Amino acid sequence: MIRINCSGCSLLCDDIFVNTNGSIIDQVIGACKKGKQRLDQLNAKNRITSPMIRKNKELKKVSWEEALNKVKEIIKNSSKPILYGFSTSSCEAQLKGIELAKKINGFIDSNSIICQGKVLNVAKDSGITLTTLAEIINKADLLILWGANIADSIPRLLNKALFSRGKFRLTGREIKTIIMIDPIKTASFEVMQMRDTALYIQLGKDIDLIRFLKENISIDREIIENKIAGLDKEDIKRLIINLMNAEYGVIFVGQGLLKSNPEYNILKELIELVRAINSKNEKGRLSLVFLGGHYNMVGFEHVALSFYGKNHSLQFSDNLLVNTNDTIVNKVANDDFDCSVIVGTDPISNFPSFLSSKLASKPLILIDNKKSATMEVADVFLPSSLTGLECEGLAYRFDHVPIQLKKILNPPSDVLSDEEILNNIIKEINKK
Amino acid sequence: MEMTVNIVRMIERDQIEEFSFGDELSLKEKLAIGFLNPKDFDKLGLVKSLHIKLSNKYGDVIISQVRDEKVPEGIVLMPVSIWSNQITGVENGNIIYKDLKVEVEPTRDPILQFKDLIAKIKKKK
Amino acid sequence: MEIYPFLPKTNCKKCGHPTCMAFALALLQGKAKVDDCTPLIDEKKYKENLEKLKELMGGADGKEKELHIDVDKDLCDGCGICVTACPVNARYCLPTLSGKAPDYPPEKHQLFQVTDGKCELLDLKSCRRLEAEGRERECTVCENYCPRKAIKINYV
Numbered sequence: 001m002i003r004i005n006c007s008g009c010s011l012l013c014d015d016i017f018v019n020t021n022g023s024i025i026d027q028v029i030g031a032c033k034k035g036k037q038r039l040d041q042l043n044a045k046n047r048i049t050s051p052m053i054r055k056n057k058e059l060k061k062v063s064w065e066e067a068l069n070k071v072k073e074i075i076k077n078s079s080k081p082i083l084y085g086f087s088t089s090s091c092e093a094q095l096k097g098i099e100l101a102k103k104i105n106g107f108i109d110s111n112s113i114i115c116q117g118k119v120l121n122v123a124k125d126s127g128i129t130l131t132t133l134a135e136i137i138n139k140a141d142l143l144i145l146w147g148a149n150i151a152d153s154i155p156r157l158l159n160k161a162l163f164s165r166g167k168f169r170l171t172g173r174e175i176k177t178i179i180m181i182d183p184i185k186t187a188s189f190e191v192m193q194m195r196d197t198a199l200y201i202q203l204g205k206d207i208d209l210i211r212f213l214k215e216n217i218s219i220d221r222e223i224i225e226n227k228i229a230g231l232d233k234e235d236i237k238r239l240i241i242n243l244m245n246a247e248y249g250v251i252f253v254g255q256g257l258l259k260s261n262p263e264y265n266i267l268k269e270l271i272e273l274v275r276a277i278n279s280k281n282e283k284g285r286l287s288l289v290f291l292g293g294h295y296n297m298v299g300f301e302h303v304a305l306s307f308y309g310k311n312h313s314l315q316f317s318d319n320l321l322v323n324t325n326d327t328i329v330n331k332v333a334n335d336d337f338d339c340s341v342i343v344g345t346d347p348i349s350n351f352p353s354f355l356s357s358k359l360a361s362k363p364l365i366l367i368d369n370k371k372s373a374t375m376e377v378a379d380v381f382l383p384s385s386l387t388g389l390e391c392e393g394l395a396y397r398f399d400h401v402p403i404q405l406k407k408i409l410n411p412p413s414d415v416l417s418d419e420e421i422l423n424n425i426i427k428e429i430n431k432k
Numbered sequence: 433m434e435m436t437v438n439i440v441r442m443i444e445r446d447q448i449e450e451f452s453f454g455d456e457l458s459l460k461e462k463l464a465i466g467f468l469n470p471k472d473f474d475k476l477g478l479v480k481s482l483h484i485k486l487s488n489k490y491g492d493v494i495i496s497q498v499r500d501e502k503v504p505e506g507i508v509l510m511p512v513s514i515w516s517n518q519i520t521g522v523e524n525g526n527i528i529y530k531d532l533k534v535e536v537e538p539t540r541d542p543i544l545q546f547k548d549l550i551a552k553i554k555k556k557k
Numbered sequence: 558m559e560i561y562p563f564l565p566k567t568n569c570k571k572c573g574h575p576t577c578m579a580f581a582l583a584l585l586q587g588k589a590k591v592d593d594c595t596p597l598i599d600e601k602k603y604k605e606n607l608e609k610l611k612e613l614m615g616g617a618d619g620k621e622k623e624l625h626i627d628v629d630k631d632l633c634d635g636c637g638i639c640v641t642a643c644p645v646n647a648r649y650c651l652p653t654l655s656g657k658a659p660d661y662p663p664e665k666h667q668l669f670q671v672t673d674g675k676c677e678l679l680d681l682k683s684c685r686r687l688e689a690e691g692r693e694r695e696c697t698v699c700e701n702y703c704p705r706k707a708i709k710i711n712y713v
Contacts, residue, residue, distance in 0.1 A: 015658040033675075155637075160656030186502075190705070256440075259527075329522055351517060
């Protein structure tokens, strides 16, 4: 039995034990359903372990040499390549991806632009109070889930944040308060007990609640409105009292909040609200946590920021980073590209269909490990290994803490890691 | 009837799981689906075997439906999938996954198979 | 009080309790067994009372009702809240205090473990409902806190 770091989601649990003889894993202790799914992908029915090229509308198995030649041909015939994905690759592979983009005058972006988005960007402008998991376990006494259904996306987070008995919260669940703000009663609501509050906010009214709270955070003032954003006066009063008296409060921000009211800058207003509360609350402080799905979405932002000074949407020209306000969404929507390299993600399934059509109409190179909708339209498929199991690398947790992932098995023969594949593409392009 | 669509994560309906371990039939059965409040279910005159067609300015899609008391009135919940992305779009450079306005009507037309949906995506430019 | 009518009501103290009423209370709390009342077993005139009492207290064959904690594997999502929240686990497995999975191999008194993505009950003997005293015997932490309602406590 060896101890490993799980790479199933952005929680990157480090308390998982697996039983392995070096070639297969037959038992895992401690991992949730998503972690087990990640381990099952090692021998999945639809795993692909050989490079493929589309010939006569069908994908056919070929050698690495032929596949890399085809990749070189596609890239040499394009002047505006785009690279996308990278949230399921290690930081070393992400750095190689940016190096490749720089070499081919490309535009590179990661999944975070359509998920957590420009969190670090806004932080640059106005500052942001983040927190780490250890602090939440040891100190938090107020948890607010805003538009986040943790039980369905990161199952063990509720376990670690709410039920743990940290150093300063030894009584555990009984001393912690949880407030959930969501229009729908999701599975996460089942953990609520007597002192907790469920706020069934009206869909699309989160901006009203944020603005109301900003104006009324002093609990002395009487609330005159009867309903705000679909919530009763009494519930809002309770929320304000909890926010202003928490010793260590944490707001978990999910897609339900970040993606509502797209016409406003929700992120900026939320950070201003947190800052206003912190300046009035003398006893304690409130922090923010942004949740994401894939295990290394945060890593790309740190790699890009550290090495190139910008955390997303990097456009290169003549080996230099140029200024641009483009993101992957408007690059594809405006047909401002002529080929794409997709790494470890499935945009044909996850993008709106008109963007998928545009992606599918140009040559597409896919680096992934299994069947997907993007594979059905790809021109070249390069099989990659699973980081954290078949190859090692660095990854960043959802709270921006770096975690080293280990290698415990060998990948199938003919399957390389993301970093090696991107390196081989660079070497191939360098050849005369 | 006009309703609002919210696209959410559901742990038992995960497209990565179906792509890794299932096949095109299980993908369609588990993911081309919408959850409705019983009152809306009755207002639309639905029965278990009927499908519903959702259409808006971004596109249209036919999916199967299930009654669920936990869904508030006026909302259709869908899991993240290639079917639900037929009715999502882009506004102000952001992709919209929540609070999408759609027209909902019952229909006997079949749900598009995965392969047909890919063909439809390849054809549109 | 359905139990008291079937007892001898002599307050003979042979069971170790001061009155038959006290013995009835102890039976309810699980602190005494029907066999402790020796007059009920030895004297023929109480045979019918004994049978009725055993039926009330135990199953149809006269045995005591056994504790069963069942986990529905289809509903469970492996979140591990039962592992962290269980007071027995918290006492014997130090990692659960910070929400971590307990070490492997499991501790002697560890009750819950998440194996292959699903919750598994290891050893029922250490459960508070069997071992503890007083109000702790009414412990329903695992059943209450499971977000998928996959754990059920039954007496069979």
